[in-house]
Amino acid sequence: MPNGLRELGLLASALAGCALAAPAASAWEPNKSVEIVVAAGAGGASDQMARMMQAAIQKNNLMKQPMVVSLKGGASGAEALMYMKSNDGDAHKVLIAYSLIYMLPLSAKIPFNWRELTPVSVIALDQFVLWNNTTLPHKTVKEFVAAAKAANPPFKMGGTGSKREDHVLTVFMEKLTGAKFAYLPYRSGGEAATQLVGNHTASNVNNPSENLEVWRAGQVRALCVFDKERIEYKTKVTDTQSWNDIPTCREEGLDVQYLMLRAMFLPGKVTPDQTAFYIDLFRKLVQTGDFKDYMEKQALKPVFLTGADMVKFLEVDDKLNKDLMAEAGFVAN
Amino acid sequence: MEALGLLLHGFGVLLTWKTMTLMMVGLILGIFVGVLPGLGGPNGVAILLPLTFTMDPTSAIVMLSCIYWGALFGGAITSILFNIPGEAWSVATTFDGYPMAQQGKAAEALTAAFTSSFIGSFAAVVLITFLAPGIASFALRFGPPEFFAVYLLTFCSFVGLGREAKHKTVISMSFGLLLAGVGLDTVSGQLRMTFGWSELYRGVNFLVAVIGLFGISEILLTMEERLALRGHSARISLRVVWQVWKSLPRYWVTLLRSAAIGCWLGITPGGAIAASFMGYNLAKRFAKDKESFGKGRIEGVFAPETAAHASGTAALLPMLALGIPGSGTAAILLGGLMVWGLNPGPLLFVEHKSFVWGLIASMYLGNVVGLVIVLTTVPFFAAILRVPFSAVAPMIVVSCAVGAYAIHNAMFDIWLMLVFGVVGYVFKKIGIPLAPFTLALVLGNRAEDAFRLSMIGAGGDLGVFWSNGLVGSITTLAIVLSFWPLISGGVDRITRVFSRA
Numbered sequence: 092m093p094n095g096l097r098e099l100g101l102l103a104s105a106l107a108g109c110a111l112a113a114p115a116a117s118a119w120e121p122n123k124s125v126e127i128v129v130a131a132g133a134g135g136a137s138d139q140m141a142r143m144m145q146a147a148i149q150k151n152n153l154m155k156q157p158m159v160v161s162l163k164g165g166a167s168g169a170e171a172l173m174y175m176k177s178n179d180g181d182a183h184k185v186l187i188a189y190s191l192i193y194m195l196p197l198s199a200k201i202p203f204n205w206r207e208l209t210p211v212s213v214i215a216l217d218q219f220v221l222w223n224n225t226t227l228p229h230k231t232v233k234e235f236v237a238a239a240k241a242a243n244p245p246f247k248m249g250g251t252g253s254k255r256e257d258h259v260l261t262v263f264m265e266k267l268t269g270a271k272f273a274y275l276p277y278r279s280g281g282e283a284a285t286q287l288v289g290n291h292t293a294s295n296v297n298n299p300s301e302n303l304e305v306w307r308a309g310q311v312r313a314l315c316v317f318d319k320e321r322i323e324y325k326t327k328v329t330d331t332q333s334w335n336d337i338p339t340c341r342e343e344g345l346d347v348q349y350l351m352l353r354a355m356f357l358p359g360k361v362t363p364d365q366t367a368f369y370i371d372l373f374r375k376l377v378q379t380g381d382f383k384d385y386m387e388k389q390a391l392k393p394v395f396l397t398g399a400d401m402v403k404f405l406e407v408d409d410k411l412n413k414d415l416m417a418e419a420g421f422v423a424n
Numbered sequence: 425m426e427a428l429g430l431l432l433h434g435f436g437v438l439l440t441w442k443t444m445t446l447m448m449v450g451l452i453l454g455i456f457v458g459v460l461p462g463l464g465g466p467n468g469v470a471i472l473l474p475l476t477f478t479m480d481p482t483s484a485i486v487m488l489s490c491i492y493w494g495a496l497f498g499g500a501i502t503s504i505l506f507n508i509p510g511e512a513w514s515v516a517t518t519f520d521g522y523p524m525a526q527q528g529k530a531a532e533a534l535t536a537a538f539t540s541s542f543i544g545s546f547a548a549v550v551l552i553t554f555l556a557p558g559i560a561s562f563a564l565r566f567g568p569p570e571f572f573a574v575y576l577l578t579f580c581s582f583v584g585l586g587r588e589a590k591h592k593t594v595i596s597m598s599f600g601l602l603l604a605g606v607g608l609d610t611v612s613g614q615l616r617m618t619f620g621w622s623e624l625y626r627g628v629n630f631l632v633a634v635i636g637l638f639g640i641s642e643i644l645l646t647m648e649e650r651l652a653l654r655g656h657s658a659r660i661s662l663r664v665v666w667q668v669w670k671s672l673p674r675y676w677v678t679l680l681r682s683a684a685i686g687c688w689l690g691i692t693p694g695g696a697i698a699a700s701f702m703g704y705n706l707a708k709r710f711a712k713d714k715e716s717f718g719k720g721r722i723e724g725v726f727a728p729e730t731a732a733h734a735s736g737t738a739a740l741l742p743m744l745a746l747g748i749p750g751s752g753t754a755a756i757l758l759g760g761l762m763v764w765g766l767n768p769g770p771l772l773f774v775e776h777k778s779f780v781w782g783l784i785a786s787m788y789l790g791n792v793v794g795l796v797i798v799l800t801t802v803p804f805f806a807a808i809l810r811v812p813f814s815a816v817a818p819m820i821v822v823s824c825a826v827g828a829y830a831i832h833n834a835m836f837d838i839w840l841m842l843v844f845g846v847v848g849y850v851f852k853k854i855g856i857p858l859a860p861f862t863l864a865l866v867l868g869n870r871a872e873d874a875f876r877l878s879m880i881g882a883g884g885d886l887g888v889f890w891s892n893g894l895v896g897s898i899t900t901l902a903i904v905l906s907f908w909p910l911i912s913g914g915v916d917r918i919t920r921v922f923s924r925a
Contacts, residue, residue, distance in 0.1 A: 142760075163832070165626025166608035166615075170832075173622045198613050201625070247881050253613030275568070275877050276611055291567030291881075304772075423614070 119364035121156040121183055128161050128175060128186045130168030135279050136217065136300050138162065140353060140385070141187050147381035153372055167252050169195055172203045178358045182365035185211065186356040190256055193412035197422045198254035205409070209357040210401050211369045214377055216392040217351040219260060219317040220337060222302050223294040224287055225310060232314050232343035235294070239270035242293075248272040249283040249292035254421040256351055257283075260296045260317060262419040263347045287311055298351075299334065299390035315340040317349045322390050334390045349415075350392065352408060354401070370397045427554050434781030438789060443486050446479075447786065450487040451794050454494015455801070459501050469495075469757065481764035482779055486786040488760055489740075493545070493790045496736055497798045500537035500729060505530060506820055508639035513732035515862055516700040518638060520717065520724025527720050535668040535799065536725040540679065542795045544733035547683035548690060549787040552741050563691050563742050568877035569888045573898035574689070575871035578698040578863065580906035581705050588857045590909075596856050600864025603628045604872070611876045623836040630866045632828045632837045633844050637858050639824045640845025643817055645852060665799060668722070675726055678707045682727045686734025691741055697866055701859065703731025709908075737787065744772055744780065 127145060131137040138160070145158045163171035168191045175186045192205040221232065229235040239246045250257025253276040261274050275292055277283045280301030287295050287302075288310045295302075296317070305311050307329050315338050316322055322334035340347055355373055357366060376382055377395050386393055396404050416422050438444075469491050476484035503514040504521035517537060524533035566574075583593050606617045607627030618624040672679070682703035689699040707727035708717045717724050743758055766776055773780055828841040851858055882888035890896040904911065 161833075163626075165832070167610065167613070169608055170626040173625060177622075199608060199615050201615075202622070244883050253609075253611055255613070258613075273880050273883070275880055276613070277877075278610055278873070285564065286567060289564035289567060421613075 119182070119362065119368050121154065121368070123183055124157045124159050125154070126159055126161045126184045128163055128171050128184055130163060130171035130186065130188065130191055132162065132164040132279055135164070135281065136298050136389075137187050137189060137353075139300065139389075140215075143381065143385045144187075144376060147376060147379050147385075148372070150381065151375075151379050153375050153379075167191070167195065167199075167255070169199065169201045169203070172201065175208055175356065175358050176203060180360040181358050182361045182368075184358055185369060188352070188354050188356050189217070190351045190408075190412055192356075193409050194255055194416060194421075197413065197416050200423045205356070205405065207359045209359060209361050209366055210405060211355040211357055211366060211397065212373045213352055213354040213394055213396040213401055213404060214373060215353040215386060216394050217298050217300075217353055218322060218390060218392065219256065219296050219349055219351070220299055220302070221264075221294060221296055221314040221317070221340065221345075222287060222306070222311045223314060224290055225312045226290065227293065227312075229314075230312070232338075232340065232345050235314055236268045236270055236345065239272065239293075240268065242270075245271045245273045246293035247291070248274050249286050249295035250274060250276055251278070251280050251283055251297075252276050254416070254419075256349065257296050259415050259419050259421065260347060260349055262421075263415075264345065267345060267347060284311070300388075303328070303389070313337045315343045315345065317347055318392075319348055322392075324387050324390060326387070352404075353391070354405075430777065430781045431553055431785060433778065434783075434785030435789075437482055437778050437782040438486065438785045443483055443786075446483055446487040447490045447790060447793060448797075450490030451494040451790065451797055454491035454496075454794075455498040455501075455798060456494075457491065458495035458498020469760075476760065476764075481761075481766055481776075482782045484760065484764060485757070485779070485783050486790075488757055489783060489786055490790045490794070492736075492757070493787075493794045494797075496545070496733055497538055497541055497794055500541065501534065504533045504537060504725075506639065506816075507642040508820070508824065509634055513697045513700040513728075513736065515634060515638070515697075515859060516704040516728035516732070517725060519704060519728075519859070520719070520721050523718065523720030524722070524725065529720065531664045531803075532668055532722060533725055535665050536722050537729045538795060538798045539668060539672070540682075540726045540729040541733040542791055543679055544683055544686055544730035544735075545737040545787070545791045547730075548687050548734040548737035549784065549791070551687050551738065552787070553784055563745075565894060568874045568881060569891065569895045570898070572871060572874035572878055573889060573895050573902065574698070575867050575874060577898055577902040577905065578702060578867060579871070580902040581702055582860050582863060584905040584908035588855075592856050593860045596851070596858070597860040597864045600861040601868040601872075603633075604865050604868025610873055611880075623834065626832065627869070628840065628865065629831055629837060630862070631831055632841050633865055634862055635824045635828050636841040636844025637848035637851075637862065639820065640841060641848030641852060643821060644845060644849045646813060646817070671722070675723055677710070678723055678727050679730050681706060681710075682730035683734045686731035686736075687738045689731075690735030690738025697732075697863070699735035700728040700732035701863055704728040740783075740787075744783075 127141045129135075129137045129141045141160045145160055148154050148158055163174050171186060172192065172195065175184065178184050186208065188205070192203070195201045196203050221235075223229060223235060229238050248261050250261060252258070258274055258276065261272055265271060272294075275286075277286060280297050283292070283295045283297055284302050284305050286292050288305050294314075299322070302311055302313075306313060309329065313332070317340050319339065319341065321339055322337065324334040327333050355369065357369060374395065374397075377393075385391075413422075469488055476487060479487070499509070499514045500517055500521070502508045503517040504525050507518050507522040509515045509518055521533045521537060524530065579597065582597070583590060604627070606624055607615070608625060609616050615625065685703050685706070686699045689702070704724065704727050707723055708714055711717065711723065740757070766772065766779060824841065825838050828837045829835065831837060848858060851861070878888050882891075888895075889899045
């Protein structure tokens with residue numbers, strides 16, 4: 092199965108080059124403030140990204156109307172999905188989505204399908220990293236896995252939510268190594284980070300942005316990144332390491348890969364003019380210095396997809412997530 | 425004394441005309457935001473956040489935190505005048521604040537609330553100033569079992585120390601716990617009690633319930649009593665303020681106890697609401713005439729306000745030092761920090777000294793200036809009570825509805841609010857207390873999560889709640905408190921036997 096995981100990464104990098112020339116300036120423009128709908132709680136990775144976009148668009152005058160961030164993280168983000176679904180034709184609402192659009196309908200039987208919304212653009216891919224506490228002696232994946240196998244009671248793995256990305260990664264680590272983990276689903280990545288620092292869990296699989304500060308403070312150790320290649324950013328982040336210094340999990344003998352999309356969607360039934368406006372807006376946005384700085388700081392993988400390319404990507408990604416969820420036994424029946 | 429030097433540096437950053445003006449603007453906006461029920465601190469700060477994108481981080485945080493202080497002060501106003509808590513932690517303030525207003529002592533109640541808010545915040549700021557680095561590591565000791573123990577302590581102190589019949593408290597709390605279970609469950613990832621209704625996915629919002637239970641039901645009750653005019657002419661003068669202040673030293677034990685509870689629960693994230701209830705209950709527990717509580721006793725305003733504001737202020741510490749917001753407003757401020765390019769975490773205190781100390785200095789100044797502003801506007805707010813009820817009631821209903829709608833921009837929440845209004849009316853009629861219900865609704869979810877995470881981690885062994893000194897002593901205290909009436913009764917009997925012998 093991990094082979095399937097690998098394909099996603101390949102596809103992403105293959106399509107990254109496809110962001111070609113933009114269509115001419117669109118005829119439609121928002122006539123009131125635009126709402127960025129965040130399917131997560133305050134302070135989480137999606138919220139941070141939405142606020143950065145709000146600030147970058149305002150600072151660089153990319154749009155005449157103001158942008159407001161609207162947090163709809165209720166029910167692990169299902170609130171945002173249902174909200175978008177119930178606002179067909181309203182081009183003043185744009186969702187900042189991640190893999191929950193595939194996973195929530197499967198695990199919790201939420202009546203939602205991303206194909207009912209209008210895909211605008213994929214703006215980044217987010218990484219997952221295996222972290223442990225620096226006070227523990229296990230400095231490499233091998234040592235960590237060996238210790239996890241021998242551990243009784245089992246090691247505690249912190250994560251965000253149940254039957255979602257973090258949980259899927261944990262299950263696949265269990266399948267590949269034979270170790271057992273007690274998975275603790277917290278409410279947010281921030282909470283999972285603090286609980287790791289406080290030694291209440293042995294490890295977590297947070298996104299880089301969620302553990303960045305505690306990593307810089309030397310409180311957690313980055314064991315490996317769940318991608319087929321290392322993260323490209325080579326500027327030192329901690330005293331001794333850059334993102335690029337973290338080995339991939341495959342290099343360390345743990346062949347699990349997973350990347351998470353960060354993509355923008357409009358509600359269903361909007362006009363092509365309206366979609367074109369946002370495609371143009373986000374294309375300009377990803378070229379701003381603010382956006383690029385943010386990508387590097389949060390170790391996000393740059394990618395920009397729109398139109399048919401994006402739909403193709405989403406279909407492949409959807410199938411991949413579905414297979415993973417099925418194999419992990421997380422699909423509700 | 426390094427802290428003092430840094431604090432002086434902070435004041436230096438702060439004392440410019442520009443930041444002082446921003447501070448005043450922030451405070452006044454905050455008070456208005458706090459007065460509107462349902463709007464509250466988090467929404468107010470969220471709406472005004474984009475204004476600050478172009479400012480430098482220090483000016484921005486000073487203005488936003490002043491909106492926060494203003495909202496904290498303002499939240500007490502509606503609790504006392506209309507029995508509608510503006511913020512979750514203002515619920516306990518209504519217990520005695522509203523009866524005081526009904527007795528024509530609105531001015532005393534407001535002055536008491538503002539003054540004790542100030543004292544609570546001030547205590548927490550002093551704590552932040554001197555203990556910042558050490559406290560961050562204390563908060564890190566809280567894992568799931570410790571969190572559960574704190575929630576258990578809050579629930580148990582309610583059952584054991586509450587003034588109502590125990591079975592009614594338990595009934596009310598059970599209803600709250602049941603409703604807290606509605607929505608998507610974090611631990612299993614499954615929907616519960618939503619009956620295929622997508623409006624119920626996000627669960628029952630606490631503020632919607634509170635606005636209905638307290639605000640709407642109060643209007644219903646008042647209407648039943650034939651539009652009785654509740655607010656008598658509330659005369660305000662410096663004399664009233666002075667009298668309240670003169671009485672302060674008499675309540676020093678209450679103030680000190682509440683400030684301590686508040687600081688403690690503020691630092692352990694998510695404790696501001698628990699703090700106000702615990703402050704109130706303990707004040708009552710240790711009072712000589714417990715019966716007078718709930719009937720308009722000034723101590724019943726001092727205790728919860730001091731605790732709530734100490735914890736509201738202390739909640740900023742885990743936000744800055746760990747990146748965990750201790751309250752809704754702190755969560756929005758956290759988002760703001762990220763926009764300004766500051767990442768909250770252990771390194772913030774090292775890398776952005778003038779920002780952190782500017783913020784801490786602004787807590788001192790903001791609170792002093794805020795107190796002066798609210799006190800001078802007390803006459804204005806108390807004057808609202810002199811407006812005939814038939815004119816005020818529709819305005820209150822409208823602002824309740826707006827408040828309930830604004831939380832999620834959902835029409836459904838207005839209907840839910842009305843249903844809760846009827847539930848609150850029925851509960852009041854049959855004498856079931858509302859406070860345990862609201863407490864369970866707001867903490868039920870977290871308590872359940874914490875319990876289940878503890879069980880997953882410990883493989884189902886309940887011994888985890890006594891696995892170290894910290895969690896063990898909190899759990900034991902919780903159990904002792906829930907059986908407090910029996911225990912204190914037993915102790916009384918024993919001492920009587922001994923004194924006879």
